[in-house]
Amino acid sequence: MQNRQKRHFFHVLPTFAPGGVQIRVAYLLNHLRLPARHTIVALDGDTSASSRLSSDIDVAFATPPLGGGLAGRIRACRRVLATHKPDLLLTYQWGAIEWALANRWAPICPHIHLESGFGAEEAERQLARRVWTRRIALGRVDKLIVPSQTLVRIATREWRIPSAKVCYIPNGVDCEKYGQPPRPGAIPGFAKREGETVVGTLTPLRPEKNLTRLIRAFATVLPTNPECRLIIMGEGGEREKLEALVQALGLHDRVVLPGHIDHPEAALGWLDLYAISSDTEQMPNAVNQAMAAGLAVVGLDVGDVRHIVSDANKPFIAKRGDESEFARHMARLVSDIRLRRDVGRANQEHVRRAYTLDGMLRAYECAWGEVS
Numbered sequence: 001m002q003n004r005q006k007r008h009f010f011h012v013l014p015t016f017a018p019g020g021v022q023i024r025v026a027y028l029l030n031h032l033r034l035p036a037r038h039t040i041v042a043l044d045g046d047t048s049a050s051s052r053l054s055s056d057i058d059v060a061f062a063t064p065p066l067g068g069g070l071a072g073r074i075r076a077c078r079r080v081l082a083t084h085k086p087d088l089l090l091t092y093q094w095g096a097i098e099w100a101l102a103n104r105w106a107p108i109c110p111h112i113h114l115e116s117g118f119g120a121e122e123a124e125r126q127l128a129r130r131v132w133t134r135r136i137a138l139g140r141v142d143k144l145i146v147p148s149q150t151l152v153r154i155a156t157r158e159w160r161i162p163s164a165k166v167c168y169i170p171n172g173v174d175c176e177k178y179g180q181p182p183r184p185g186a187i188p189g190f191a192k193r194e195g196e197t198v199v200g201t202l203t204p205l206r207p208e209k210n211l212t213r214l215i216r217a218f219a220t221v222l223p224t225n226p227e228c229r230l231i232i233m234g235e236g237g238e239r240e241k242l243e244a245l246v247q248a249l250g251l252h253d254r255v256v257l258p259g260h261i262d263h264p265e266a267a268l269g270w271l272d273l274y275a276i277s278s279d280t281e282q283m284p285n286a287v288n289q290a291m292a293a294g295l296a297v298v299g300l301d302v303g304d305v306r307h308i309v310s311d312a313n314k315p316f317i318a319k320r321g322d323e324s325e326f327a328r329h330m331a332r333l334v335s336d337i338r339l340r341r342d343v344g345r346a347n348q349e350h351v352r353r354a355y356t357l358d359g360m361l362r363a364y365e366c367a368w369g370e371v372s
Helices: 020-031 048-052 069-084 094-102 128-137 149-157 211-224 239-248 285-292 323-335 337-354 357-371
Strands: 007-013 036-042 059-062 088-092 111-114 143-146 166-168 197-202 228-233 255-259 273-275 296-300
Touching: 007 020, 007 069, 007 094, 020 048, 020 285, 020 357, 069 094, 088 094, 088 357, 094 111, 094 128, 111 357, 143 149, 143 357, 149 166, 197 211, 197 285, 197 323, 211 228, 211 239, 211 273, 211 323, 239 255, 273 285, 273 323, 285 296, 285 337, 296 323, 296 337, 323 337
Parallel strands: 007 036, 007 088, 036 059, 088 111, 111 143, 143 166, 197 228, 197 273, 228 255, 273 296
Antiparallel strands: none
C-alpha cells in the first residue's frame, strides 16, 4: 500500500522514554487495524521506547522545532504541521499543550488530545494557569481521550470540554501474557528465597510516585514479618533519594532497586503483593498488569485506583495521603497468605472481564478513525 493511501497520524509526546503512556502508544501502533503511517515527535528528544515498536509498522521520528518564546514556538509548531499535512494530530499530556494551542485557531488538521494524568506539580491540585490554558488549548479539539472517570469529571467540569467530545477509554491489559509464570532472571540481581514474602511495585522513580512513603510503610511491616522483601522496579531521578532512605532505615538487605525491567510480564509473578503509593494517578497500567498476574493490590485512593480493583480488593485501598492506613493494609495482606491469594484471584477474574486489550484497541480505532 502506498503512503498516499494511508492516513498520516502525527503524535506529539513530552517524551518517548518507556512509561505507561509510551507503552500504550507502542501497543496501539503495533496492533492498529487502520491503514496508517505515523510520525512521532518526542519533545525531549528521548525515543528509547521505540524499541517496543514492531519493525513492520510505518513510523518515522521528527525533530522537535526550535523557537524563542511562546509565540515563536507556536509558529514553529504550525510550520511543522503545515509541512507534514497529517490527517490527524495526536497530542499527549500537558507537555504537548503548545501543539494543541498551535492548532487551536485556523486548524491545520483534525486534533485529538490524550490526557492520562498529572505530574508532581499538580499532585494535590491543578495549577490555575494550567486549567485556563487547557480550557483555551483544548476548546476546539475533535476529541479528548482520557483513561479514568476522574479525568472525565475534571475535563467536563473544570476544563469545560463538552461531554460529547470527551471519550473515556480505560487501559487494557494482555491478561494471558501477564498471567504466565514468572521467569528466572527477569529481575536483575533478584532471586526469590524459599518462604519469603515479596512486596513490589513497577513504576518510574518520580516524585509524584511517593516511593519514600512505600519504603517507610514497608519498614513498619518488617518487625512482625521478618521474612519479607520490597522490590521497586523502575528507573528515574529519585533513585539517589530512595537509596539514601533505604540506608538510613537500615533496609539495605530488604529493599531491591533493580532498575528498568524490560519484560514486566516475566517479573510480576515473583511478587506476592503489589503496592502503589502515588500521590496522583488516573488508571495506572501497572495495577491492571498486577491484577492480571493474580496479585492483591495495596494502595491509596487516588484517581481511579479504588475504582479499577475488584470489590474484594477495595478494602485495602487506604484514604488518600493516609500512610498509617496504607501500612496497616500492607501488614495485613503480607501476614495472611490465604486472604492475599483470594484477593489476587478476584482481581484476576475482574480484570479479564473488564479491561481487555482488544476492547481498548477497538475503542481507539473507532476514535482515531472517526476523526481522521
